[in-house]
Amino acid sequence: MLHRSFACSPLGRLPCAALFETALWSTAPSTAAGLRSLSCGPAGCPESSSLPSPPPPPPPPLVEPWRDAAEPIERAATPPSSWYTSPAVLQLEDRTVFRHSWLAVARSSQLAAPGAYAAGSLLGLQWLACRDERGQLRAFHNVCRHHAAILAPPGTGSTDCFRCGYHGWTYGLDGRLQRATRLAGIQGFRAAEHGLRALQAEEWGGFVWVRQGPAGSAGRDQQPRHAQAEGAQQQVGQRQQEEEEEQQQQHSGRSGVAAWLGPRGSAAALAAGMADPLVHVASREYELRCNWKVFVDNYLDGGYHVSVAHPELAAGLDLPSYRSTIYERLSIQSCQPAGAQQEGQAGQVPAVPAAGERPAGGEQRRLGGGRPPAYIFVYPNLMINRYGPWLDVNTVIPLAADRCKVLFDYYLDASLASDQPFIAHSLAASDRVQQEDTGLCESVQRGLASPSYDVGRYAPGVEGPMFHFHQLLDVDLMAGAAAGAAPA
16 A cells, blocks of 8 residues: 655656656555556646546435424424425425315305305415305316416305406316317317316315315325324326316215314314304405414414413413313314303303493403304314304415415304494404514514524423424425425
8 A cells, every 4th residue: 555645746747647656666456557547637636537436415305304203292302493494395395295185275155155166375286166056066276277377366256167367268167178269270189188177175164175185195194103004095087077076076984074184183173163153254364474384383382472472362361271182183272261260150151242242351352252262273274263252264375485374264153243343343352463473473483594593392281282283294294205205
């Protein structure tokens, strides 16, 4: 072996290759031959192209692993901050979290009549749900099969067909292509093969739900820390409209919403009042400069921040009675309204206030009477708040790695639906809470981007719902990463 190092010779003196040869006192022949193959570059140094190339580095993981996913909450740190700041993670969530989850897109009452429809979007999904002439619930990708224009505008409405505003292609409420003009000379075209692409659709719990992916996809029907996975169902072909209709109707058994949520969780959500027949009275929309999961985490801290950040709301709740229960794919946080314990001890039964009558004092105006407060989180992005005579639905829509919007829909007991002062007071109180939460969530997002922060810890006694949400995310993200679902 060589025992000396050599500098490259200057121009006009001994060539580098010759200099190396003179130093091979005890070098093996194979080594000497390898050194003789080195050639001098313009400056007299061996050319880098003649050196063996190092192996390419392995590709970075699609998502940074959560090292404490299998730890109990008492020992676990939170997922890494990159889950909340990386655009690549959001793209992976689109493919592995939202694409195969059942998503609530409307209340059943909004699509009760034939011709009623609702449309919206979530990341790459443009969805359209409607009730056809026969009363059957349908759902489709809201994309024209001609040149991909969006068919129905966001929101709700009523129609007898969907006509593309670009070139006029027209589809029935069953998704079939009914009219496409100026196609003379086209070859290999069958109208039956160009209907709208179907989504799975189902009514359950007072909501309309849609799902993009087939049941049984990798990681999709697993629970955290459970190794069992149900067998994958074969995805229904979509070449003909008849096959797409068959795909829509695959809602029985384990592929349905209730079974996907889990028998315990679905039963508990119904018992908490999510399906109560109430009247829609208002909608609101908030845009936040934070990752969508920051908003969810804030919702799922077991009331930890309420006494600190929401003094008015806290005054209307009996916070010592706050409890959280974890189910398969949802969690429920519940508590009693302030004063409920005293009323119960006095033999009084809280009742929904009659029109024009309201419980005295602050938040008791909207929290008192009717059902005790229950805050239902349905994975991955739905929150249902049932309290007193109210039910409000919050749907979190990711917009970017550091932005989201939250859609609020408010429903009220029919006996109070015309009480405008009560409604205005309640909506104003709700808005104050949302403004307070917006400030908190945007502050957290800025902190997550700091180089000083990567992971935090849980408060085990209260943040169980948040921990459960992170476990469900971990199952989906790791399954997608293992399947090679690389961001587009």
